[in-house]
Amino acid sequence: MEMKTTIAIIGVGLIGGSIALSLRQDPQVSVVGFDVRQECLDKALTSGVIHAGTTDLQTAVREANIIFIAAPVEQIYATLDRLPSLSLQPGVIVTDVGSTKSGIVRYAREKMPREVTFIGGHPMAGSHKSGVEAASDRLFENAYYVLTPASDVPEDQVEKLASLLALTRAKVIRMDPDEHDQVVGSVSHFPHILASALVNLVASYDDSNPWHHRLAAGGFRDITRIASSNPRMWRDVLLNNREHLLRIAEDWAKALDNVMGLVKEGDAEQIEHFFRTARDFRDGLPERKKGAMPPLYDLYIDIPDHPGEIGRITTLLGAKNINITNLQIRETREDILGVLRITFRSQLELEKGEELLCYFGYNVYRRE
Numbered sequence: 419m420e421m422k423t424t425i426a427i428i429g430v431g432l433i434g435g436s437i438a439l440s441l442r443q444d445p446q447v448s449v450v451g452f453d454v455r456q457e458c459l460d461k462a463l464t465s466g467v468i469h470a471g472t473t474d475l476q477t478a479v480r481e482a483n484i485i486f487i488a489a490p491v492e493q494i495y496a497t498l499d500r501l502p503s504l505s506l507q508p509g510v511i512v513t514d515v516g517s518t519k520s521g522i523v524r525y526a527r528e529k530m531p532r533e534v535t536f537i538g539g540h541p542m543a544g545s546h547k548s549g550v551e552a553a554s555d556r557l558f559e560n561a562y563y564v565l566t567p568a569s570d571v572p573e574d575q576v577e578k579l580a581s582l583l584a585l586t587r588a589k590v591i592r593m594d595p596d597e598h599d600q601v602v603g604s605v606s607h608f609p610h611i612l613a614s615a616l617v618n619l620v621a622s623y624d625d626s627n628p629w630h631h632r633l634a635a636g637g638f639r640d641i642t643r644i645a646s647s648n649p650r651m652w653r654d655v656l657l658n659n660r661e662h663l664l665r666i667a668e669d670w671a672k673a674l675d676n677v678m679g680l681v682k683e684g685d686a687e688q689i690e691h692f693f694r695t696a697r698d699f700r701d702g703l704p705e706r707k708k709g710a711m712p713p714l715y716d717l718y719i720d721i722p723d724h725p726g727e728i729g730r731i732t733t734l735l736g737a738k739n740i741n742i743t744n745l746q747i748r749e750t751r752e753d754i755l756g757v758l759r760i761t762f763r764s765q766l767e768l769e770k771g772e773e774l775l776c777y778f779g780y781n782v783y784r785r786e
């Protein structure tokens with residue numbers, strides 16, 4: 419890019435901050451952040467995420483060539499309400515990062531003046547963490563970044579946005595907004611409902627028998643990781659993808675009925691077939707290429723929460739000449755378990771450490 423480009427980021431959180439960090443790698447790009455919370459802007463300024471910050475929307479957007487609305491979904495609508503009354507650059511592109519698309523795209527079409535090009539967007543990468551502290555210039559690397567331009571959006575405007583987004587190193591694709599909501603409803607939104615519903619079910623059993631949360635390890639942690647996501651954000655997402663989610667829920671109820679029917683009948687062959695079919699599809703899912711995020715050779719270890727345990731682990735590793743670069747206690751769950759995160763220098767040392775600690779009876783896993 420030869421000319422200076424000014425970018426406004428509306429909502430400097432995890433996604434807005436990560437976009438800012440990606441785009442400002444180009445020295446011709448200048449990033450202005452807007453947030454309703456001054457503390458988000460302060461953090462973003464001190465950590466070098468944005469060049470300038472303001473809590474005045476007009477100041478943020480006045481010079482912008484491209485405006486990214488990266489607020490929670492309901493606040494994307496609120497921002498679309500405000501933009502038409504503000505002074506904007508000619509030819510400005512407004513885009514968003516909301517997890518749902520058809521409602522937002524429809525609303526933007528109604529609200530935006532004709533001089534403004536709106537292009538819906540959704541980077542398909544994120545985290546259950548939120549806030550600018552968790553932002554990274556590599557968050558979107560090798561992930562899909564879906565653009566949902568309406569059919570009358572000029573091609574050169576879509577190209578302009580797509581070429582800027584090349585700085586995120588994401589794979590930019592185009593999709594119809596409704597198709598997006600249907601597909602993402604089943605691979606992202608609905609799984610968030612299931613994960614949280616499962617956690618709530620187990621929590622209700624746990625009220626009368628606390629062994630539930632004590633024994634909840636491995637598989638339960640894996641399938642429920644996304645239940646730690648931001649409740650407000652997911653409230654908005656569900657309310658914005660109602661129709662598809664209701665239909666998926668009906669299909670889900672049938673699918674659950676089917677498999678429970680097999681359990682009731684004791685149909686061993688079909689139960690095995692059920693697991694086999696799922697495994698085949700799951701194993702065939704594309705993985706984000708290695709190096710998608712900076713390689714972190716992290717190992718998580720459940721540790722009994724008493725002194726001496728961490729010393730024992732580091733001694734075991736040291737005795738085998740396995741180097742570690744970082745050590746962190748992630749959380750202490752009640753009285754029983756803490757989670758220790760050990761960062762190794764290399765994949766090889768991670769694997770050696772994992773094998774050793776398994777051998778000594780620790781419950782280890784590679785992802786939180």
Ligand SMILES: NC(=O)C1=CN([C@@H]2O[C@H](COP(=O)(O)OP(=O)(O)OC[C@H]3O[C@@H](n4cnc5c(N)ncnc54)[C@H](O)[C@@H]3O)[C@@H](O)[C@H]2O)C=CC1
Pocket residue numbers: 428429430431432433434452453454455458488489490491493494496497515516517518540541542543544545546547548549550648651655
């Ligand atoms: N978290 C994730 O993994 C992903 C989230 N998204 C979408 O990105 C958007 C932002 O999500 P996160 O960055 O995770 O949330 P976040 O909570 O980390 O950041 C949101 C930011 O928006 C600010 N904000 C709230 N109301 C605002 C308003 N009216 N105007 C301007 N700023 C406002 C908040 O103060 C906060 O700094 C959401 O629409 C979400 O659906 C998209 C892809 C992945």
Ligand SMILES: O=C(O)C(=O)Cc1ccc(O)cc1
Pocket residue numbers: 516517541542543544545546606644647
């Ligand atoms: O891994 C996770 O926690 C996610 O589910 C990431 C995610 C969250 C929301 C999106 O709209 C897209 C991706």
